[in-house]
Amino acid sequence: MKKNKKSEFVKWMGPILDALRTLGGSGTPKEVSKKVAEILDVPDEILEAKLKSGVQRFHNQVCWARQYLVWEGYLDSTKRGIWTISKTGENKTIDEKEGREIFLKWVDIHTSRRKNKEDSDDDELVESIDEVESISDNNTLINLDHREELLKILRLMSWQNFEKFSLLLLRENGLTDLKLTGGSKDDGIDGVGILKVNPFVTFKVLFQCKRYGEKNPVQRQHIAEFRNSLIGRADKGIFITTSYFTADAIREASREGAQAIELVDSEKLVELIEENELGLEPIKSFKIKYEFFQQFEK
Known part of the structure; x- marks a missing residue:
């Protein structure tokens, strides 16, 4: 069987183990993805590639690779949201082969267990993995249909309504005293609010919203200009977009010695909408964890 480019996620299995060892044996999904990219010096064009849903393709592949490592027993899946290397995986190395x-x-x-479906070959399964389904940080298969539709709705909003929607989303996540600024003299600032950390600590927050299409990313200069607008005016900045941030923009947002900017791209935006169930009705379903039942097989 010829190698399908859509099964390229297999090459991240070994680097995930290396990344976790570097991180001290455990890490959040995003920390592991970031460390894998650093170790292998993954090119920006790979890091910036997106699935149709807006999900970062590289991180999605890393999540899939992690799932196979769990099935093999090299990673533990006992802690939700944290990836942990197992005793078996501590000294394990895996090449692409x-x-x-x-x-x-x-x-x-898994094919043998799908009695109600026709046999799937390698290419067909990978097509499903890469283009129809996404796997979340917490090992949950996600049907992406509603995410694609949600992004369409957001991108069809007027820029004024997208700002109002962003205001609501920020309010749902704990910011108070929110208001839109607007006008020709706002210096790229769309709104202002207060984030109360505890009874003694509050931060003034300014935010900017960009209702961009999937092929129009936020560039490094946008982040730099936004940061300049924050100087002397706020403690934190939040940049929200319906598109994505280039690798240079992400590096600029967390550049050492400069005021950090919180980034919310289309993927994070949809996740926040899901968490707050804004305009969404949740539907509960279950997925069989075959590895759990292996212990009861003869």
Whole structure:
């Protein structure tokens, strides 16, 4: 069977183990993805690539690679939201060839269990993984149909209404005294609010909203200009977009010695909307964890 480019996530299996060892044995999904990218010096064009839903393709692939490592017993899945290397995986190294063998092994296992479906070959399964489904940080398969539709709705809003929607989202997440600024003299600032950390500490926050299409990312200069607008006016800045941030923009937002900017791209924006159930009605379903039932097999 020829190698399908859509199964390229197998090459991240070994680097995930390396990243976790570097991080001290555990890490959040985003920390692991970031460390893998650093270790392998992953090019910006790969880091910036998106699925149709707006999900970062690289991080999605890392999450899939992690799932196979869990099935193999190299990672533990006991702590929600935290990836932890297991005793078995502490000294394990995996090259791309072995990663693909692990992948094909579990394709066979799960295919044999799908009695109500036709057999799927490697290419068909990877097509499903890469383009139809996404896997979340917490090992939950996500149907992306509602996410794609949600992003369409957001991108079709007028810029004024998107600002109002962003205001509501920020309010739902604890910011108070929020108001839109607008006008020709706002220096790129769309709104202002207060974030109360505790009874003694509050931060003044300024935010900017960009209702961009998926092919129009936020560039480094946008972040730099926004930061300049914050000087002497606020403690924190939040940049919200329906598109994504280039790798240079992300680096600029967290540049050492400069005021950090919190970034909310289309993927994070949809996640926040889901968490707050804004305009969404949740539907509960279950997915069988076959690895759990392995202990009861003969």
